Amino acid sequence: MTSDDEGRPGRLPGAAGPGRAPFAHRAPAPDATAHRAPAPAPDAGSASAPDAVTCRGLRYAFGETRAVDGVDLSVRPGEVFGLLGPNGAGKTTAIRCITTLLSVPAGMVRVFGHDAAKERMAVRRLLGYVPQQLSADAGLTGRENVALFARVFDVPRRERAARVAQALAAVGLTDAAGRLANTYSGGMVRRLELAQALVSAPRLLMLDEPTIGLDPIARTSVWEHINAVRAATGMTVLVTTHYMDEADQYCDRVALMHHGRIRALGTPDELRAALSARRRAARTAAPPTAPGTPTPTPAPAASPASAVSPSAAPSRSSDAAPTLEDVFRDVAGSGLDEQSGDFRDVRSTRRTAHRVG
Numbered sequence: 001m002t003s004d005d006e007g008r009p010g011r012l013p014g015a016a017g018p019g020r021a022p023f024a025h026r027a028p029a030p031d032a033t034a035h036r037a038p039a040p041a042p043d044a045g046s047a048s049a050p051d052a053v054t055c056r057g058l059r060y061a062f063g064e065t066r067a068v069d070g071v072d073l074s075v076r077p078g079e080v081f082g083l084l085g086p087n088g089a090g091k092t093t094a095i096r097c098i099t100t101l102l103s104v105p106a107g108m109v110r111v112f113g114h115d116a117a118k119e120r121m122a123v124r125r126l127l128g129y130v131p132q133q134l135s136a137d138a139g140l141t142g143r144e145n146v147a148l149f150a151r152v153f154d155v156p157r158r159e160r161a162a163r164v165a166q167a168l169a170a171v172g173l174t175d176a177a178g179r180l181a182n183t184y185s186g187g188m189v190r191r192l193e194l195a196q197a198l199v200s201a202p203r204l205l206m207l208d209e210p211t212i213g214l215d216p217i218a219r220t221s222v223w224e225h226i227n228a229v230r231a232a233t234g235m236t237v238l239v240t241t242h243y244m245d246e247a248d249q250y251c252d253r254v255a256l257m258h259h260g261r262i263r264a265l266g267t268p269d270e271l272r273a274a275l276s277a278r279r280r281a282a283r284t285a286a287p288p289t290a291p292g293t294p295t296p297t298p299a300p301a302a303s304p305a306s307a308v309s310p311s312a313a314p315s316r317s318s319d320a321a322p323t324l325e326d327v328f329r330d331v332a333g334s335g336l337d338e339q340s341g342d343f344r345d346v347r348s349t350r351r352t353a354h355r356v357g
């Protein structure tokens with residue numbers, strides 16, 4: 001990376017000339033119901049702009065294990081896109097391919113038009129990444145942690161102090177910036193890691209399980225800060241999560257992943273409506289049952305679901321019917337609980353406990 005600030009690929013368009021803030025210091029909205037903040041989205045303005053992320057036929061195997069098994073997806077500039085699935089679905093592996101931490105052996109990955117296989121540094125300069133593993137140093141203060149990332153990501157020296165302060169302010173850690181990270185709560189550690197990822201003003205923020213193991217208030221706080229920065233900058237957000245309710249609340253679109261494949265993709269409303277339609281169709285097609293005969297449970301869909309057509313999207317009136325978890329169970333089929341446990345498997349929770357302990 002160079003220290004030349006002009007034309008630096010990681011710079012948000014129009015957001016930060018020398019001396020200007022890379023993102024606005026907008027305090028998170030106090031209203032916790034302000035989900036899916038509408039982004040002014042410098043990235044989302046042009047119809048010809050490349051997608052933030054494009055994966056075509058992405059595959060990755062660890063020996064015999066096909067962790068990612070032919071993933072096609074596009075993340076639009078400025079949206080919050082959720083990659084959902086149980087433990088072992090392949091979410092982290094897919095994310096690591098997109099970040100270039102794993103090289104792409106088969107298929108294609110592009111980030112804002114840059115080929116992840118051939119233009120690794122160009123891709124990395126566009127990204128902020130919060131991995132599942134702890135990325136903050138417990139023996140450093142919050143400020144020192146963010147400053148370290150500013151150096152690693154080659155934030156120009158003359159801007160560093162201001163950018164570090166801005167990143168800490170954007171996640172509500174100004175007052176705690178001088179404290180050692182090992183005195184932080186789990187939610188504060190997550191917000192610190194968010195500040196570390198934001199200090200380079202990424203166009204694409206990638207978060208792997210950002211709220212796993214946090215209590216509901218801390219989860220809400222993390223999302224409010226993500227949304228506030230996104231609303232101020234138009235940054236694209238790609239997030240993995242087990243929490244269906246959270247994805248429903250905060251993601252513009254979601255992809256449901258299981259056994260390395262995308263089983264369904266669309267807005268939460270589209271996915272729920274498609275399930276309602278399938279249920280209605282199954283009821284209509286079912287033969288009338290004799291009185292006293294138990295009603296058979298419809299078999300879950302056997303084939304992987306493809307993207308849900310937006311044209312089939314119904315209105316918000318179907319909210320009360322199926323949940324996103326119902327959709328997942330429908331498209332993933334009966335194998336959902338076999339190996340991977342449920343959506344809140346202890347493995348990840350333990351990992352998080354280690355992160356903050």
Ligand SMILES: Nc1ncnc2c1ncn2[C@@H]1O[C@H](COP(=O)(O)OP(=O)(O)OP(=O)(O)O)[C@@H](O)[C@H]1O
Pocket residue numbers: 062065066067068085086087088089090091092093094347348
């Ligand atoms: N380094 C590795 N070596 C061998 N197998 C691996 C490795 N990393 C992941 N796997 C396997 O690849 C598959 C996908 O794992 P991955 O971590 O991508 O899933 P995930 O959906 O992110 O799960 P989690 O929610 O638990 O993080 C799993 O079967 C996992 O055991």
